[in-house]
Amino acid sequence: QVQLVESGGGVVQPGRSLRLSCQASGFNFRTYAMHWVRQIPGKGLEWVAVITFDGDNKFYADSVKGRFIISRDNSNNTLFLQLNSLKTDDTALYYCARDLGGADHWGQGTLVTVSA
Amino acid sequence: EIVLTQSPDSQSVTPKERVTITCRASQSIGRSLHWYQQKPGQSPKLLIKYASQSFSGVPSRFSGRGSGTDFTLTINSLEVEDAATYYCHQSDSFPRTFGQGTTVEIK
Numbered sequence: 001q002v003q004l005v006e007s008g009g010g011v012v013q014p015g016r017s018l019r020l021s022c023q024a025s026g027f028n029f030r031t032y033a034m035h036w037v038r039q040i041p042g043k044g045l046e047w048v049a050v051i052t053f054d055g056d057n058k059f060y061a062d063s064v065k066g067r068f069i070i071s072r073d074n075s076n077n078t079l080f081l082q083l084n085s086l087k088t089d090d091t092a093l094y095y096c097a098r099d100l101g102g103a104d105h106w107g108q109g110t111l112v113t114v115s116a
Numbered sequence: 117e118i119v120l121t122q123s124p125d126s127q128s129v130t131p132k133e134r135v136t137i138t139c140r141a142s143q144s145i146g147r148s149l150h151w152y153q154q155k156p157g158q159s160p161k162l163l164i165k166y167a168s169q170s171f172s173g174v175p176s177r178f179s180g181r182g183s184g185t186d187f188t189l190t191i192n193s194l195e196v197e198d199a200a201t202y203y204c205h206q207s208d209s210f211p212r213t214f215g216q217g218t219t220v221e222i223k
Contacts, residue, residue, distance in 0.1 A: 106160055
């Protein structure tokens with residue numbers, strides 16, 4: 001069955017960087033666009049970024065544009081999110097999700113805490 | 117950016133009642149509107165895609181309708197297990213956006 005497992009979260013100081021990973025299994029990863037969505041605990045969902053199936057096109061939320069980079073390795077069924085110049089406002093649970101117009105499968109999330 | 121506004125923000129409902137949640141888009145998005153359910157401590161789950169298409173395995177009491185700017189999610193005969201927060205989400209254009217969420221509580 002479809003599985004998405006995020007990793008790489010942790011506690012980091014403002015201005016520092018972090019790289020999140022999402023390991024996919026149970027489906028043909030290279031044929032799907034993939035998203036990152038984040039959620040401040042207790043708050044709503046915020047879309048972060050998407051990458052097309054081949055990695056050729058990437059789109060970002062204005063709040064992360066120029067700081068975050070989405071990428072993928074289709075050989076290893078892995079999605080990445082590079083978080084640079086982190087701010088306290090970036091503290092959230094980060095989910096990866098498979099695109100089917102809507103997002104039809106989600107991981108369990110990895111928590112990023114930005115704190116001095 | 118397309119803004120999605122859900123109403124109500126929260127609702128307290130008796131089991132077996134019907135629940136209707138609306139999602140209004142700030143501009144026309146055709147039928148590119150999806151609904152999710154999120155229970156505490158869990159990831160969101162897709163319920164309805166493209167306004168009215170039920171996602172695989174979703175109970176038939178969940179249904180969606182609408183197009184353009186106005187959409188509804190209906191839960192017929194609410195069950196206790198339906199207590200959750202529901203979100204709408206548009207895939208018409210970038211940046212993708214979500215509604216603020218509607219929390220359904222059981223009386």
